Amino acid sequence: MTKLSNTANSKIKVEESWRTEEKENDTPKKLSHGIAPKGFHRKRDKEDSSVVKVKLEKLKGDIETSVLSQGMQQHALSLETKRKAFRKKTTLKSWPLQDLAMDHLDHLLGKNSSQQFHGGDHLLSDSSSSMESMEHNKRRLSPNDKAKTATPIVKQETNDEEETTTTCTTDDITTNMNEPLWSREPRIFATEKSQGKRKYIVGHFGRVADWYWRKANSKHLYEVIREQTPCRLYFDLEFSKTYNTDIDSDQLLLEFRQELAAELMTHFEISLDAQQIIDLDSSTDAKFSKHWIVDTPNCLFVDAPTVGRFVKRLVSRLADEMATGHLAQRQPELAKHLFVKTKEENKTSCFIDLGVYTRNRLFRCFASSKFGKKATLEVSRSNKYPLQLPPKQPPKKNASLQDYIAANDWEPHARVLAKTLVVPLSLRGETDKPSKIRILRVEEQAEMFRQYKGAGRPRWNERHNRPVPIRTSASPVPSLDEYVNTELSSRGGVQGSIRVWSMEFGPRDVPVSITYQLNKNRYCELIGRSHKSNNVFWTIDLASWTCIQGCHDPECFGRGTPTPIPADRLKPMQEELQQWEEERFEEALLALNLEETDDNTTKEDEEDATAASTDVITSESSSNLKADDQVDKEEVDNLLSDDAILDAVLSNPELFP
Structure with a gap:
């Protein structure tokens, strides 16, 4: 007993020492006294309702996400089905040379449909922005969400060639033919690949518009305005x-x-x-x-x-x-x-x-920039x-199905591209009957010359019936020759010279203008560059002393900027011209023999009567004239009509500037 009591006392002492040490080292924790059963059950009910609410919201979100994903997938598959059906009936190729591209365009237009036509690089447009967006959304989904959206709503049928869906047929494309995005009209464009280097794109317009808006990251597209179009x-x-x-x-x-x-x-x-x-x-x-x-x-x-x-x-x-x-x-x-x-x-x-x-001109398309430029x-x-062009915005993270469809709708973009073309797109009307188009024509330079003959045209564009002599010697105004050689013939950075000159006269034989044909300088102000083969000339109006540049290119009808001669160089020119006119007048007076005026008049009257009778005889026996008959030069000039002289001027414009 004594041993047991001692042992018990020692245990009590050890426990007391441990408790004492615990109190010294640690702060005692509060013990819970428990809660009433009623309060305990009430707290459990609240926790259950919040958990259920969270679970319901999560389930609702999962369902909405699943429905949205299936809707996006269905819309993307529908668009891709349309595009695949459209690509089967259309083509889109690129060409390095314009001639090859023109041949391909003629083939699409049916001009050489009987011949085999191959070549060109295909512009791939199989992947669409809607499909890429759908794949991007798939990558963000969890494995469970992928399992929920693995089976699309759209049923698919598979053949040996390519996968199609039953939700879209070619009839749907036919009904959308009024939309430029599905247009099958053959067109030709050009795109810049580097500075001065281009490739030509030929295909049906719907394919071009689809590629341009969805696939072309750097847009440098130019419309080719084809000749005779x-x-x-x-x-x-x-x-x-x-x-x-x-x-x-x-x-x-x-x-x-x-x-x-x-x-x-x-x-x-x-x-x-x-x-x-x-x-x-x-x-x-x-x-x-x-x-x-x-x-x-x-x-x-x-x-x-x-x-x-x-x-x-x-x-x-x-x-x-x-x-x-x-x-x-x-x-x-x-x-x-x-x-x-x-x-x-x-x-x-x-x-x-x-x-x-010019012919086959390239004109920049809407939303494009020049290569190397940002504008x-x-x-x-x-x-x-x-x-109306809706902004191109990618679908947002929590976008609705309507926002997703609007972001992947490229028909408005193609519609704006078609409206801004110089050669308009020929879309079918509701009755499939094309509207009557009025073709506007502007006569050639020769026709305009006949139309404006004697009708108050600008003085520097006037032509006169009398022949204009072409001279290579110095003109009557040497200071003007010097001005043309030093100033006018050096336009465009190329030093030229006077090749020939001519003077035009108005009523009463008054000098109207002097025209200088240039040599070695073909810079044309109308196009801002030098012509390859057509020469240029300068006409100086002697009334206003202004200089107007022109050229012999039939496509550059018109004149450049009227440039006045500086006042400090004008005075000697006017004095030289006046002196030349006075000398010319004196020469005319000296050549006139006043004493023989009556005799000359009588002689002229007799010659006129003889000429009249000769005309009658000639008209009656013209068939008897021999080929080697010599005709007086004055009679030839009289026989030439105004129309004959006019035709001669138009046939040789370089001789009659």
Whole structure:
């Protein structure tokens, strides 16, 4: 017993020492006294309701995500099915050379359909933005979510060639033929791959539009305005802001539009307002640049060179009225800045680019930029033509199905691209009957010469019935020759010289102008570069002492900027011309024999009577004339009619500047 009691006491002491040590080292924890059963069950009920709510919200979100994913997948598969069916009936290829591309276009148009046609690089457009977005969403889903969306709502059928769906047929594409995105009209475009290097794209327009908006990351697309193809009236308007700081561009364009409307009404009886002009802008801080495409209802020009003749005729009229001062009274801003300053000192150019009307011309498309440039061709802030382009926005993380469908709807984009083409797209109407298109024609330079003969044309464009002698010697105004050699023949950075000159006379044998044909310098102010084979000339109007440049290129009808001769060089020219006229008058007086006036008159009367009788005899026996009969030169001149002389002038324009 004693041992047991001792053992128990020792255990008690050990426990007490441990408890004492625990109290010294640690703070005692509070013990829970428990809760009432009623409170315990009430707390469990609250926890159950919150958990159930969270689970329900999660389940609802999973269901919405699953339905949204299936809807996106269904829409993406439907779009891809349409595109696959459309690609089966269409083509899209690229070519390194324009001639090959033109042959392919002719093949699509059926001009050489009987021949085998191969080659070209296919532009792949199998993957769509909607499919890529769907795959991106799939990568973000969890494995459980993937399992929920693995089976799409759309049932699929598989054949040996390619996978299709039953939700879309070719009839759906046929009903959308009015949409440019599904157009099967063959077209040709060009795209820049590097500075000065291009590739040509040929295919049906729907394929081009689909590739352009969905696949082309860097957009450098140009429309090829093919020769002998009806097109709209278009303009390339540009000038340097650095050298023309005082131009009010809005007022300048307003006055130019008014003059353009007057020109269309005068020649074609076509009215024009601001709502018919597609106004595209690619201006920068250093350069003003705009494209105007005029959408006149059911009216097209024959081709691009015809548009060029119309524009050059307009510019020629404006330049004439500017020289006479009439344009400044009516359109002061246009008269002041029709010809704008350039980086070359003392050189101006028309702010209307007259070099964009050549055959097979490339014209930049909407939303494209030049290679190496950032400025894209966008809708101008002053545009009043109805264009609606929804912004291209990728689907948001929590986007609705409607937002997803709108973000992948490329029909509005293709529609805007089609509306901004110079050669409009031929879409089917509701009755499948094409509207009657009025073709506008502008006569060639020769026809315009006949039309304006003696009708008050500009003095520097006048032609006279009398032959104009071409001379290689010095002109009667040597100081003017020197000015042409030193100043006018060095335009464009190339030093030229006078090849020949000629003087034109007006009524009463008064000198009107002197024309200098240049040698070694073919720089043309109308196109801003040198011609390859056509020479240029300068005409000096002796009444206003202004110099006007022209060229022998039939596509450059019109003249350059009227350049006045500086006042410090004008006085010796006027004195030399006056002295030459006085000497010429004195020579005429000395050649006149007043004593033989009566005898000469009688002799002339007898010669006229003889000539009249000779005409009668000749008309009766003209068949008996021999081929080697010699005819007097004066009689030949009398036999030549005005039309014969006119034809000779038109056949040899280089001899009659």
